[in-house]
Amino acid sequence: MKLDLFHDQTLDAMSAYLGRLSQRQQVVASNLANIDTPGYKTRDVSFHATMQELMSESSPGLRTTRSGHDRGWSPVPSQAQAFEVHGIPARADRNNVDLDREMVKLSETSFGYAMITQLMRAKFQTLAASIHEGRSQ
């Protein structure tokens, strides 16, 4: 089995996801900071679009000229587009930040982040295990 340390698709996907989560965290912090700012509108970053793009077969990989070439992993855009969330009723000051919604997003983000970092750790521990087993022979 080929094990490429530096072009690991799982690690790439996980770090892309971590990047998104930390962007989401920023946006949630921004929403919470502006919970009393008149006219401020709730924002969010898109997750599904990015992950679909990342996982799709048709995503642009490296161009290959021989069958032995690795198609590679499609580059993941490092920044997601933030957008205004529609459909949340606004208060009299035209602000529509919903504390409960933001707290749920906050928990989701922290939980997702903890999960992915745990998985990455497991991934690296696997590598470390193979390194140490090799040395002990």
Place this chain on the structure above:
Amino acid sequence: MSLMTAIEVGASGLTAQRRRLEVLVSNLVNANTTKPAGAEPYRRKDVLFAATNPERTFGAALDDAVQGVEVAKIVTDQSEPRKEYEPNHEHADKDGYVLYPNVEPMEEMVNVLSATRSYEANLQAVNAAKEMAKKTLEILR
């Protein structure tokens, strides 16, 4: 690092809400402050928040989507002061009326609660970002 931006934004929220709390407490403590007849009585004050852009580090900010907050200005409530008939009061005017500030203690308490909750929410956001940064460091431990 973008989590630092999240912490910075959360901190701006903490500062702004604390500032608001200071103003609200000033209203509460002055709820019964009178001044000599003819002088302007204390008027209740409130803060006006405005969104700000955090400092950009390594293009960390998502365009203008991530914004901190600041107290843009402190506004004075221009509603009429409360007039009470207390002829023996030192600050009574010639008709025996004393002007009390336009502060409703109940209303201020509700605002204090709202500021406290918002402060807590920002604190949660800062803590969550801190935990996430910690988790990142744990990856290679």
